Amino acid sequence: MTMRWTIGGRLALGMGAIIALFLMSDLVVYWYAHEFSALGSGFRLCALLAGVTAGFLTLRSVTLRVRSLLAATQAQAAGHLSRRVLPESGDELGRLAIAFNQMAEVLERNAVSRTYLDNVIRSLSESLIVVSPTGVIETVNPASCSLLGYPERDLTGSSIQRVLGLNDTALTLEFLFTGVTEQETYYYRRDGQRIPVLFSAAPLRARDGSLQGAVCIALDIVERRRTQRALAASRAQLRNLVQYLNLSREEERTQIARELHDQLGQSLTGIKMDIAWIQRRIEDHEASDQRIAQRLNAMSRHVDATVSLVRRVATELRPAVLDNLGLVPALDLLLRQFNERTGIGVEPSLGPAVNLTPAQATALYRIAQEALTNVARHAQARCVQLRMGHSEGNARLEVQDDGRGIEPSDREPRRSLGLLGIEERARELGGALTIGGPPGTTLTVTFPIRPSP
Ligand SMILES: Nc1ncnc2c1ncn2[C@@H]1O[C@H](COP(=O)(O)OP(=O)(O)OP(=O)(O)O)[C@@H](O)[C@H]1O
Ligand SMILES: [Mg+2]
Missing domain, CATH: 1.10.287 (Helix Hairpins)
Incomplete structure (x- = not known):
């Protein structure tokens, strides 16, 4: 076990030693009072010198160690986070040195993770902006500066409204602090140009839940928009x-x-x-x-x-009947021929004739033809119903069978073209195809009756 000497203990020991020496010198003077009084004075002098020397040495050691601690603290303040001090002993200054080293360790660790985080933020290709609870920009990364065309110093300290092009402060803050996920909006460049971005914002909260600001991430989608336009074209x-x-x-x-x-x-x-x-x-x-x-x-x-x-x-x-008599007799004939050819039962429900253009009638006839071919080839059905009707300005054609049904995997990947063709024709009519079931399969095509554009 090592003996710990506190500074107080050392000073007390020094003082004790001086008092003891004084007492001893008095004792000696008492014994040899007449013959050796000079000896007594000598002892007193020696004791005084020893005390002063001990005090001086203690003070010097304390001063040197405080100086070393001061130098280490100044080095830390200057950013030399690896600087440590030697504890030297177990007294208060030694313990202060150990505590200092521990603090320096934590600081260095935090600084490393902060640098790491800074590097991550700097290397982000998306724009990252951190704003205060009042919407003032506190941090921006280089991607934000190059996206917006501002130097960093012009952005930090200014309002996020400048970037978002919003006038209403309350609305801007609500927009940021309620959290936004991948919303398409615009950023405004320094030269006034409007850039479409995919914007996300998340509130930044302290451990106690209080609002510290918001982190805004924006992805430049000019290129994406261009690609989308090219794809649509x-x-x-x-x-x-x-x-x-x-x-x-x-x-x-x-x-x-x-x-x-x-x-x-x-x-x-x-x-x-x-x-x-x-x-x-x-x-x-x-x-x-x-x-x-x-x-x-x-x-x-x-x-x-x-x-x-x-x-x-x-x-x-x-079928000449399609051109001569119209869609309903043509579908009726189609169903009869289908029944003769396949033996599958048919139940037509062709309602009152809908006033269709020749192109619409042809498209519906082809849709019914492909749907019936599919029933014969894939459904293993006993009966098929073909319904046609209209309501609220929309025409509807429905082909329903009581077969095995279409699996979602049957439609993906699209190697076969029948259903795709039906979908395309439905879209041409300005409508849509839906596939229902089980049980069985129900193909429904609805479209507005107005002449297709
Ligand atoms: N009525 C149905 N009942 C059960 N499965 C069906 C039905 N209609 C279509 N399918 C399934 O969906 C798949 C896709 O049909 P689709 O008409 O697109 O292609 P196909 O009939 O296989 O080939 P084709 O390109 O010659 O039409 C079929 O292969 C079949 O597995
Ligand atoms: Mg088919």
Whole structure:
């Protein structure tokens, strides 16, 4: 165990030593009063000298250590945070030195994390501004200065309203201190230019909950806006292209269907009449050849089959009934043919006819056609309902089946194009597609009845 000498203890020891020496000198004088009185005086003098020397040494040691502490404190104040002092002993000054070293340690640690934080803030590519509770800018990072075109000294101390371009102080403070997350707003540059930014602000609170200010982060989204505009333009172009392709495909289909029906159909009818004529002639002839008659019968059946094939293909390409009688009879025919082909039950509910433009009628017909094809291919349904109606200026087409339903994964990623085509056509009509279910699948397309732009 080490013995701790306090400064008080040392001084008391020194004083005690002086008093003891005085007493001893008195004792000696008492014994040798007459013969050695000079000796007594000598002792007193020695004792006094020893006391003064001890006091001086103690004082000097204290002064030197206080000086060293002072120098270390001044070094800390000048930013030399690694400076420490030697405790030397366990007295009050020693303990003061230990406490000083501990404080310096904490200061250095805090300074390191502060520097770290400063570096993080400085290297942020987003603009960071810290404002006081009254909205005065206290800290800005270099990204803010380059975004706003101000030197740091011009920004710190000025109001955040200058940057946000807001006139109402109360409104600005409410905006900042209630917290904002990724809101699109504007920052105002020194040259007056308005920059779109993605802005977030969070209130800064002390441990006791009192408001210390707000931290504002802003991301320059000029580039993002540009990209968004370019993307929107290219989407619009793509949509126009799809519209154009749909339109020209429809025109081509109509033309082919018409030619199939009119030209090929008429030629086949002509062939059929010729065959009938030859059949009659052969039957009239006495020496008619049975084999020729059979061959002609077979030819006649082939021509009949080809005529109905041509009619079916022409109808699938573009049903004449759509152009001649309108959408409702065309959908009715489509459902009947679907039922004959697939055996799936159909329940039409086609309401009173809606007054549609030819383009709208064609789009709805194609939507119903693709939806029914999907039911036949994917749904494993027993029954499909096709409903068409209108209310409050909106037309609605609904195709509902009682099949296995569409999984969300069926729609992502978009490798198949049927549903995408339906969605695109719905958008062309100024409306939208929704997919409902389970049970089963319900495709609903709604759009305003006014002529599409
Ligand atoms: N009525 C339905 N019932 C169940 N699943 C369906 C139904 N309609 C569509 N699906 C699912 O959604 C997927 C996407 O349909 P979509 O019409 O887009 O493509 P597809 O029919 O596979 O191919 P295509 O591009 O030839 O139309 C289908 O592959 C199918 O799994
Ligand atoms: Mg499909």
